[in-house]
Amino acid sequence: MFQDSRTTESETDGSPDTFRVRQATSPMEVSLLVLEWAAAEGWHPGLYDTESFYHQDPTGFYLAEKDGVPIGGASVVKYGENFAFLDHVIIKPPFRGKGYARRMIKAVIEASGMSGANIGLDSVMHMQDAYNRIIGVKFAWKNTRFRGVGSNNIKGVKEDNHPAALVSVKQVNFEHLCVFDASVFGTPRPSFLKS
Ligand SMILES: CC(C)(COP(=O)(O)OP(=O)(O)OC[C@H]1O[C@@H](n2cnc3c(N)ncnc32)[C@H](O)[C@@H]1OP(=O)(O)O)[C@@H](O)C(=O)NCCC(=O)NCCS
8 A cells, every 4th residue: 555545534525535556466457457447448458568567567557446446547667767657547437537546646656666767658638737737747749659550562662772571579689679679768678578
């Protein structure tokens, strides 16, 4: 149990505040957050997201509970001592608009021990200002996501002078892959890539 685990009286009706944030204790609980709830939000999680994030940091997943029942969750996956990524921030629909995300986010950042570290996150547009108010993160850049079907016959790219093609990741030298990935992600993450 973390920062927000104290029992206090609810400000609204005087009833006990039973909101808690705790670490997820099994891969099954992690799957609940990473796959089930994320899919319900239409996020298209990857087939191996649970394993990949869990391998990188098995301590980085949290559930928020109300009256002992999970109502949301978040992850703070650490990549070394100075960088972590806040992700999978979800409060289930009936519990939204009551300040639970704010409390959960503050609690998980403190519990992760990364309060003073560099924390990245991908935010939906409408939560950008709220994240700034809650944990002080600042806008860095916009991501645009494209979707398509992979092919070795990439239109407009001539194979002779630009050998662009898809290859299995298994054919790529792992150390080269790690160096390239670190150049775009910002920090090395070999365990994540290996899984
Ligand atoms: C986003 C989400 C986690 C917010 O949960 P919540 O418990 O309703 O949020 P809170 O009541 O704690 O509000 C936290 C802050 O976010 C703001 N906020 C919440 N929902 C918002 C919305 N739809 N638009 C703009 N601001 C919003 C609140 O105003 C509040 O700001 P403040 O504390 O500075 O006043 C919840 O709506 C959710 O799970 N959505 C689907 C998943 C998602 O989009 N997750 C975020 C991915 S970046």
